[in-house]
Each structure stands twice: as C-alpha cells, then as structure tokens.
Amino acid sequence: MDYYLELLEKNVTNAGGVVAFADTAKDASNYVTKLAKSRGVKSVVKSKSMISEEMSLNHHLEIQGIEPIETDLGEYIVQLAGETPYHIIAPAIHKSSEEVSALFSEKIGTEATLGIEDLTEVARKQLREKFISADMGITGGNFMVADTGTLALVTNEGNGRMCTSMPRIHVAIVGMEKVIPSMTDLGLFLRLLIRSATGQWISSYVTTVSGPKRSKDIDGPEEFHLVIVDNGRSRILADPVLRESLYCLRCGACLNACPVYRKVGGHSYGWVYPGPIGAVVSPMLTGLSRGKDLPFASTLCGSCREACPVKIDIPKMLLYLRNQLSEGTHYGGERTSGLIERTISTVCGRLLMNRNATAKVVKFLGRILNIFPKSMFPFLKGWTRFRDLPEFPEQSFIEGWRNSRHIGNADRRGDRNSRE
Ligand code: SF4
Incomplete structure (x- = not known):
C-alpha cells in the first residue's frame, strides 16, 4: 500500500493537484477548514462521503462560519432532520415519504402532502442554487487509481459530478485503503461495488477526476486537493486478522444481509459505520473500549460473509475482537474485562472441558x-x-x-x- 500511495501522490502532483496526508480525523478537518478559510470560502457543497462523517466535518466547518450543504438526496434529508445516516449507501432509508414531506414543509416551507417526485423536484431546485453559489466542493472517493492519479466517484444522482466541476475548489477526502494499482483494475472494482451496492450493472454516473482544470478546459475547478486519511487504518493494517477489513468497498451488502442490522437499524451502532463491517472497523477506529459492545452485536450466522463481494470473513474478525476484548493481549491496554472476570472465565473454561466435574459443581451450586x-x-x-x-x-x-x-x-x- 505504501508503494501505491507514493505513486498516487506523485501522479496527482504531476497533474497539478495537491496531496495531503492526515494521520487523524482532526488533522484532516484542520486541513480542510484552514484551506477554506484561506480561500475565503463561505459555502461548501458535499457529495456523500462516509469519511467526512468520520471526521464530523460539517460540525468543524460550521464552527468556522462556513455553510456545508449535503447534496446527495438522502444525506440532504438527514442533514435537514439533524440526524446521521442510517445506512452507508441509503442514508435516509428509515424515513417514509410522508415523513420527508413533513420535514420539507417544516424546514423549507413546502406543502406537507407532497409525493416522492415533487419532493425530489423541491430538493433539486434548492440544491441547484447551492451548486451555483458554492465556493468549494467536497467529495469522498470510491477508488484512487495510483498509476494515473485519478479519483473515481460513483453516484446515481449526478451530484458528485456537480461537486467536482462547478465550485472553484475541489477537495476529495479518502481513506488510505481506497488506493488501487491501475486503471485496468478499476473496471473490476466498479463492477463489484455497483452490483453489490444497488444491483445495477453500472451506476448512472461514474466520474473520474485527474487534477484541476487544464488551460484548455472550459470548466472544472481551479484547485484540486486530495486528503488521504489514516485515522486508525494503519492499526488495522498492522493486525494480521483484521487487515482484510480494509478491502471493504462500502457497498452495504453485509448490512442488508445482517439479521441484527435489519432489526436494530443503523443508528443503534452509535457511530458512522453500522452493520457487520461497522462492528469490526468502528472499535478499531474509535478505540476498542469505546466500541466494546459492537463485536457482540452479531449472531455470527455468516450472512455478511456470503453477501460480501470481496469475501471479507467478518464473523472470524468479530470472534477475534471478542477474544481480544475479554482476554486478548494484542490490545492489552484496551481490554475491557477485569482480572476477576478473566480468572472466572479461565476457571469456567477449564471446568467445562470436564463433563463430570462440571455436573458435580453445577449440582452443588444448584x-x-x-x-x-x-x-x-x-x-x-x-x-x-x-x-x-x-x-x-x-x-x-x-x-x-x-x-x-x-x-x-x-x-x-x-x-x-x-x-x-
Ligand atoms: S464488508 Fe463487504 S459487503 Fe460489507 S460493505 Fe464492505 S465490501 Fe460491502
């Protein structure tokens, strides 16, 4: 990965872009807010980006007096509602059209009984104004192609393309695991992602961006900044069992397949990444003790592994994290069980290996x-x-x-x- 990240940096820089590496979410937020302040940015249009949720970027921009506007329809709805996304590819899937209509009526002043098409039209009109007036566009990135320095962005609404081309500054924020070696790999990854995310052969818009506007280009941003974020990913990379979780394409298929996610919903997971893959990466990105309940929020039925296009063995990782939380030594400082609990569990574990002894002890306690x-x-x-x-x-x-x-x-x- 280090080789391809360096190659990516070289090629983006050669194309006229600026690359920044951020160790933490805070570093990444600082870079973006400082850049926005220094360029006199008043409003920012954003396309859906889970990593910007990870950074609480909207909050940081607002503190600086900069207005962030989510332009993905689902994200726009949850932003108006003051909520966080419920699903990684369908942020407002928990809301009915009646609820959205009531929300638009309260926040925008439209009729309270609009249907889906009218609601979409309202959002489109509102957002068109924002695209025209915004000084900066912020996007995530589904893939970063190292050998050409190209950002690949997959959307179904075209808002990503508007964010990358209309404002005078484009900032792309990506996790370091999004780098892929070459353009010849991109086709395969796009097929895997799109088919598993929405069941389409190809999404309505696949945008590729290689640097800012060239001298002969009619439109495009004057500046292109690529912020590559670590924020705990190196820690995952260093763990031989969890490393494969960095293969994740964020397609959301494991969420749809998970019986626990389907019952409890995305907000119950308490952080940006819900569902089975969230139960693996959230404790690693936020700290094992903060996400200590998540690895236990699973029946280990294996549906996530079956649904995953890159075959990440999530149940194995959840079991590993459970072990690390209770008696593991790999993340010893973050273990959540006390000495007494561990001693009891060791004694009970040994006892259960001997059926006769277990029967005698249980009978005595009974x-x-x-x-x-x-x-x-x-x-x-x-x-x-x-x-x-x-x-x-x-x-x-x-x-x-x-x-x-x-x-x-x-x-x-x-x-x-x-x-x-
Ligand atoms: S773990 Fe697999 S199924 Fe789940 S979001 Fe990532 S790529 Fe998709």
Missing part, C-alpha cells in the same frame, strides 16, 4: 441456590428482576435421560414378560 432465598444473591438480579428462577432439579439432564431410558427399558421388559 443445591445452595435451592436452599437460600434468591434475593441473597445479587448477581442473579439481572435475571430475577423480571422472572422467576426455577428450582434446580436434583438430577442433571444426562442422569435424568439415563434413568428414563432405564425405566423405559425395564417397562418394555416387564410388558414382554407379562405377554409371555
């Missing part, structure tokens, strides 16, 4: 729990607050099974004898 009132055991509160804890039976399941078979056999023998 007898104690049967003798004393349950309220004496505070660790049972989580269970007994809403339901009863039944009496523990004297026999284990295996003993009961053996006895019932023994009785059944004796009965059958008795029947046979009486018939004879």
Whole structure:
C-alpha cells in the first residue's frame, strides 16, 4: 500500500493537484477548514462521503462560519432532520415519504402532502442554487487509481459530478485503503461495488477526476486537493486478522444481509459505520473500549460473509475482537474485562472441558441456590428482576435421560414378560 500511495501522490502532483496526508480525523478537518478559510470560502457543497462523517466535518466547518450543504438526496434529508445516516449507501432509508414531506414543509416551507417526485423536484431546485453559489466542493472517493492519479466517484444522482466541476475548489477526502494499482483494475472494482451496492450493472454516473482544470478546459475547478486519511487504518493494517477489513468497498451488502442490522437499524451502532463491517472497523477506529459492545452485536450466522463481494470473513474478525476484548493481549491496554472476570472465565473454561466435574459443581451450586432465598444473591438480579428462577432439579439432564431410558427399558421388559 505504501508503494501505491507514493505513486498516487506523485501522479496527482504531476497533474497539478495537491496531496495531503492526515494521520487523524482532526488533522484532516484542520486541513480542510484552514484551506477554506484561506480561500475565503463561505459555502461548501458535499457529495456523500462516509469519511467526512468520520471526521464530523460539517460540525468543524460550521464552527468556522462556513455553510456545508449535503447534496446527495438522502444525506440532504438527514442533514435537514439533524440526524446521521442510517445506512452507508441509503442514508435516509428509515424515513417514509410522508415523513420527508413533513420535514420539507417544516424546514423549507413546502406543502406537507407532497409525493416522492415533487419532493425530489423541491430538493433539486434548492440544491441547484447551492451548486451555483458554492465556493468549494467536497467529495469522498470510491477508488484512487495510483498509476494515473485519478479519483473515481460513483453516484446515481449526478451530484458528485456537480461537486467536482462547478465550485472553484475541489477537495476529495479518502481513506488510505481506497488506493488501487491501475486503471485496468478499476473496471473490476466498479463492477463489484455497483452490483453489490444497488444491483445495477453500472451506476448512472461514474466520474473520474485527474487534477484541476487544464488551460484548455472550459470548466472544472481551479484547485484540486486530495486528503488521504489514516485515522486508525494503519492499526488495522498492522493486525494480521483484521487487515482484510480494509478491502471493504462500502457497498452495504453485509448490512442488508445482517439479521441484527435489519432489526436494530443503523443508528443503534452509535457511530458512522453500522452493520457487520461497522462492528469490526468502528472499535478499531474509535478505540476498542469505546466500541466494546459492537463485536457482540452479531449472531455470527455468516450472512455478511456470503453477501460480501470481496469475501471479507467478518464473523472470524468479530470472534477475534471478542477474544481480544475479554482476554486478548494484542490490545492489552484496551481490554475491557477485569482480572476477576478473566480468572472466572479461565476457571469456567477449564471446568467445562470436564463433563463430570462440571455436573458435580453445577449440582452443588444448584443445591445452595435451592436452599437460600434468591434475593441473597445479587448477581442473579439481572435475571430475577423480571422472572422467576426455577428450582434446580436434583438430577442433571444426562442422569435424568439415563434413568428414563432405564425405566423405559425395564417397562418394555416387564410388558414382554407379562405377554409371555
Ligand atoms: S464488508 Fe463487504 S459487503 Fe460489507 S460493505 Fe464492505 S465490501 Fe460491502
């Protein structure tokens, strides 16, 4: 990756662009806001970019008195609603057309009963004005082609192309894992991404940008800046088990396939990247202890792995992260379990390897729990607050099974004898 990033930097610079490497999300935000201030930028049009969500870029721009306007229709809706995206490729998928109509009525002053086509027309008119007046366009990038220094951008609304061509400054912000070796690889990656994201052969717009406007070009930006962001990706790259998560194309197919995501929705994950891949990358990008619950938000059914076009083994990574969180040493400083919890889990783990010993210990504990009132055991509160804890039976399941078979056999023998 380091080789291709250097090649990319060289080719973007040769084409007249400026490349900045940002170690953290804060560094990337600082670069963009400083650039905007120094160029007298008052408003910015943005095409959908998950990495700008990762940087909370809109917030940083607003602090500097710069107006950020999301131009992807879904992003525009969630921005008006003051929410965050619900899905990585369909940010407003949780909203019905009635809800969007009510939102437009409240924020823009349109009729409260508009249908989908009218709502789209309203957004189109609003955004057209913003495209014309904006000083800066900010985009993400689906791929960065190293051998030509080209940014590839996939959209279905054309807003990405407007952001890259209308304002006088274009800033593209990409994660460092978005680099691919050459133009000959781009076709394959586009097919993989688009088919898995929306089921199309090709999206309505695939835009490629190689630097700012040339002297003979009629339009295009005067300046092109490429901000390549690390923000924890090197840490993922250094981990042999998690490294493959950087293959992610952000197509969203694993979210659609995940039974947990489909039940709880994108906002429950608490950060930018929801769903199975979010449960892997969010703890790594934000800190393992901050995202400690996410690796457990999975049934490990494997649907995500089946749906993934680049076959990332997400269940394996989730199990690995669970292990690291409870007893791992790789991220020792961020382990969330205490010494007592780890000791209990080690002892229980060893005990469970021996069936007879486990049966004896469980039987002994069951007898104690049967003798004393349950309220004496505070660790049972989580269970007994809403339901009863039944009496523990004297026999284990295996003993009961053996006895019932023994009785059944004796009965059958008795029947046979009486018939004879
Ligand atoms: S992990 Fe795979 S399926 Fe999920 S978003 Fe990334 S590329 Fe798509």
